[in-house]
Amino acid sequence: MDSDPALLRNVAIIAHVDHGKTTLVDKLMYQSGHYRQEALDKLAGGQHGLVFDSNDLERERGITIFSKNCAVEYEDLSGRRLRFNLIDTPGHADFGGEVERVLTMADGVLLVVDAFEGPMPQTRFVLQKALGLGLRPIVVINKVDRPDSRPDEVVSEVFDLLVDLGADDEALDFATVYASARQGWASEDLDNRPEDMRPLLETIVHRVPPPEVNADGPAQMLITTIDFSEFVGRIGIGRVSRGTLTNRQKVTVIDRSGTPTKQQIGQLFTFDGLDRKETQSVPAGDLCAVVGLEPINIGDTVCDLDNPEALPGVEIDVPTLHMTFRVNDGPLAGREGKFLTSRQLKERLEKELRSNVALRVETGDTMEQFRVSGRGLMHLGILIENLRREGFELCVGKPQVVMKEEDGQALEPIEQLVIDVPDDHTNAVMALLGDRRAQMLKMGRKSGATGFTHMEFSIPARSLIGLRSRVLTATAGNAIMHHTVIGFEPSRGELPDRANGVLLASEAGSITAYSLDALYDRGVFFVDPGDEVYEGQVIGENCKAGDLVVNAVKGKKLTNMRASGKDDNSQVRPARRMSLEECLEYIGEDELVEVTPSSVRIRKLLLKESDRRRESRRLAQV
Incomplete structure (x- = not known):
């Protein structure tokens, strides 16, 4: 193809999580003739429509974590052969470092919005970044084949969002394309549904400007x-x-x-x-x-070489959350991992810094600890998950928000929280958020969803730690919540601590059904019979406030009056299994999450009960 810049289009695809942008890129590649569908499915590891999500974690979670770019060629209706550089970006605010820098490569954006959900918090986040760089959006209303789609209302909501973000008249005069990425068609008219993506490709040709560059200057x-x-x-x-x-x-x-x-x-x-x-x-x-x-x-x-001139650097939003990483010094350390020392952990974190621009790493209270700061719990959780899959063993402390000082006043990050909740659970969610210093911004009926209430809040970022699991519990798993950082404000005061204490193992050994049966009324356990535990490990949640030390490895005493064998009458509740991110949300100030290639455990910082009592007396004196 000719290298004429007029035949080039650099387009970024931006959207909220799971609104279909990666599937849309896959279809554009397929219809451009670069790949047959069988080849795309093979590249995607057998998962149809996920060829751009090449990372294992991306495929497992169904989200885009790392930005990707590809190029396709397209012959427009006038016979010109054009080249499109398509840039797929993450939709989650925690990976905003990826979004911000790759948008500098684009001359226009496709804003993909779900035809039912409409604009969401991350839609606002990525669109604000694009408008800040002067990029004009083409709005793609995706998933219009959904039976509950409401495309006309969603277009109006996008317009309102652009007005709210201060967009100029040129951005407000956006082109709208309706599409079903899964079915592989796009159209400017809902009543006319073609069989391919050509209308979208033509819109890109006419609405995305070619790059404005100086082709003759020094490189x-x-x-x-x-x-x-x-x-x-x-x-x-x-x-x-x-x-x-x-x-x-x-x-x-x-x-x-x-x-x-x-x-x-x-x-x-x-x-x-x-x-x-x-x-x-x-x-x-x-x-x-x-x-x-x-x-x-x-x-x-x-x-x-002879005309060195630096371009403006990439502006990255500051981290909002930090946690302490340290080597695993627990009794079971070294059984599963192959990278066990602080030197190896330091080298790996330094390697991560080379490409993860939103990450910060500093030395902690000791030389064996590292204070790692990121954009959110998912951002840091993905890093920890990658470390464990690579063979690292480490312990991670409770997430803390990064405070900012301005004019002698402490400021904390504030986020916009959007929750769609069934009407009969609204009061329970309001009570949870009231305790966490949330301020309501908006409340009303969820458009297109019968029986759902739409609520928006501003809330301290620290209040979101542990909130998701509690909201899902209070709503029987029916709430949908998203959040994104909107700025810094003076601290809103203290937050309530974890309501219940934890159950701690008093001895090392294997969990027995006999012990769990005896402790049945004490709370909910995180372990099953046969699991190996050690002293100071958190094995469950107490049904009351305060921590309780229990012996969960005690076996049944056998005599000549009792036959040896299993006790079929033991009552053992199913264990509550928590993901890595749920564990990070759950732990208290004096607890750690122990992460190994095969296990995720919660433990006390001080494993021995005598050490914990001594520390408690010392803090009381202070």
């Missing part, structure tokens, strides 16, 4: 994404904003602190479908991958 490119290969090392990905980059070209790399280094490009790649194709040159406006530059990091500028 310049901002690195927005880092990839890694075992064969060639770090790979810098970005958009050439000026001039032309050529293979084997000598360049100056200016890092985020302004320090220049002279280097040479080893290889240049452009995107071809999901693959990369080696090329000899990349003109201004196109996306490319650069191999052979070391060191290279996100936010660095690759520029002409």
Whole structure:
């Protein structure tokens, strides 16, 4: 294809979680002729419509965590052959670091909105980022084939959202395309449903401007994404904003602190479908991958050797949550993992910092502890999950919000919380949020959903820790809740502590059904008979306030009057199994989550009861 910038379109796909943007990209790739459907399904690991979610965690959770980009070619109605660089972005606010930097590569955005749910908190988040960069949206009302879809109302809600975000007249005059990504069609008219995505592709041609670049100036490119290969090392990905980059070209790399280094490009790649194709040159406006530059990091500028000029760095929102990582020093340490030392953990966290720009890592209270800050519980939870899958063993402390000081006043992050709840559970949810310093912003009927109430609140970020599980319990699992950071405000005061205490193991050993039967009325257990526990491990939730130490490994005493064998009359409740994120939400200040490749346990910071009593007396004196 001709390298004329007029035939190039750089488009980012933005949306709330699970509104169908990744499926939409898959269909655009399929209909462009790059892949047959069988090939796409094979690339997706057998999961239809998930080819762009290449990470195991992305496929398991059904969300996009890492931004991806691909290129497709399209012949428009006038016979021109155009090239589309499509950029898929995460929809969850916790991965906003990915969204912010990849949007700098785009000239327009497809805003994908569910035809039933309408704009959601993350829709607001990603759209605000796009408008801040001057990008004009094309609104794609997806899933219009749903029986409960309400496309006309959703278009009005998108317009209201744009007005609320201060969009200019050009952004408010957005094009609207109705689509069913799953069925593979798009149309500008709901009454006319074609068999393909051509109407959407034509809208991109006419509504997304070609890149405005200086093709003749000295070369310049901002690195927005880092990839890694075992064969060639770090790979810098970005958009050439000026001039032309050529293979084997000598360049100056200016890092985020302004320090220049002279280097040479080893290889240049452009995107071809999901693959990369080696090329000899990349003109201004196109996306490319650069191999052979070391060191290279996100936010660095690759520029002409004789005319070094840095581009503005990527602005990243500050972290809102932090927690302490430390090596696993529990009695069962070393049985499952292969990376057990603080040196190995430090090296892995430093490696993560190279590509995860929204992450911060600092030394903790001791040299073996690390204070890790991120954008939210899911952001840090994904990191911990990746560590355990790689063979690390570690202990993680209770999540804490990152406070900000301004004019001598402590400010805390405030989030917008949106909850759709069945009408008969509204009072229970209101009571939960009232205790957590939430302020109601809006309340009304949920459009298109009979029997549901729509509520919006502003709430301290620390109040959200542990809230999801309690809301789901109070609503029998029927509530839908989303949240996103909206700013910082003065602290709203103390929050209530965890209502119930925990049950602690007094001895090490294997859990017995006989012991759980004897402790049946004490609370809910997190373990099953046969599980191995140790002293100080949290094995359940007490039915009352305060912690209770129990012996859950005691076996039945046998005499000549009793036959040895299992006791069929033992009453054992099914264990409450919590995910990693649920455990992080649950723990108290004096507790840790022990994470290993095969297990997630909750334990006390001080395992021995005598040590905990001594610490309690010391704190009381202070």
